[in-house]
Amino acid sequence: MSATRLLVLGVVHGYGRAHGYLIGNDLMAWGAGDWANVKWGSIYHALKQLTKDGCLADHAVPPGRTDYEITPKGEAEYRRLLGDALRRPETRPDMLAAGLALLPSLARAEAVELLTERLAELESRRDAARKQAEEWREPAHVRELFGLWEHTAAGGAEWTRGLLERLEAGAYRMAGEPGSPGEAGSWVILKLE
Structure with a gap:
């Protein structure tokens, strides 16, 4: 099981549609390079493989950028990986860390x-x-x-x-709750004006 695969699916799920640089920038800002051994090359490899597997759809956006959107198959894979990351204790902590980073996408x-x-x-x-x-x-x-x-x-x-x-006790805003960052497509891309 790959933490990078889960994280990439999670970020695309969160934004609804995202390009590779946005995905990588978010994951690097979260420190995923340290706790999940995520690298820029592994992000782009995961995007390519997830597209090949039918989990992501790619869209060419001029000038020369590719946006990715999660497919129904990708949504099912995301849910499976996230569930496994939280339910299964593993020797390596990267899957649990990825699951915790994406926890609000669950009810x-x-x-x-x-x-x-x-x-x-x-x-x-x-x-x-x-x-x-x-x-x-x-x-x-x-x-x-x-x-x-x-x-x-x-x-x-x-x-x-x-x-x-x-x-x-009600900690954290979870999927289905007001203001939750866990709903598909609910993440906002912050732009510097």
Whole structure:
């Protein structure tokens, strides 16, 4: 699963229609180069591949610019990637980071449901790692690996619980709520006059 693919689809979804430089500029301004290893070349590669896959439609705009628009297939792919990013704990944090950056495109109830699945998986991983550590015999130092997994899963579960509490208390404007930046095509391109 590619964080770049999710992020590119998310930005095009947000604007409704966007060109490569706008997409890249937004992602770089968000620091995605650091937390998701997004590079200019990977953005343009994702645009080309998403167009080839039928997830984006490209439109030539004079003079020599290409705008991209999300297709119904792309919308479905975006929703799938975003859901997976929030529900599935991964070793690398880039997908979760991408999912969090695009969180407002979900309705509050959907976000809570996905994060509740994530919490259950993290708690299961924590408990399994604890059991492995308790039962492990030789070589003894390998027990540290299970301890690391337990600690990592426990920390992830604690953080997820806190986010769920904030969402359930009404934090952030989510899709379908007044002023939400999550509706398709709702982002405004700021222009310097």
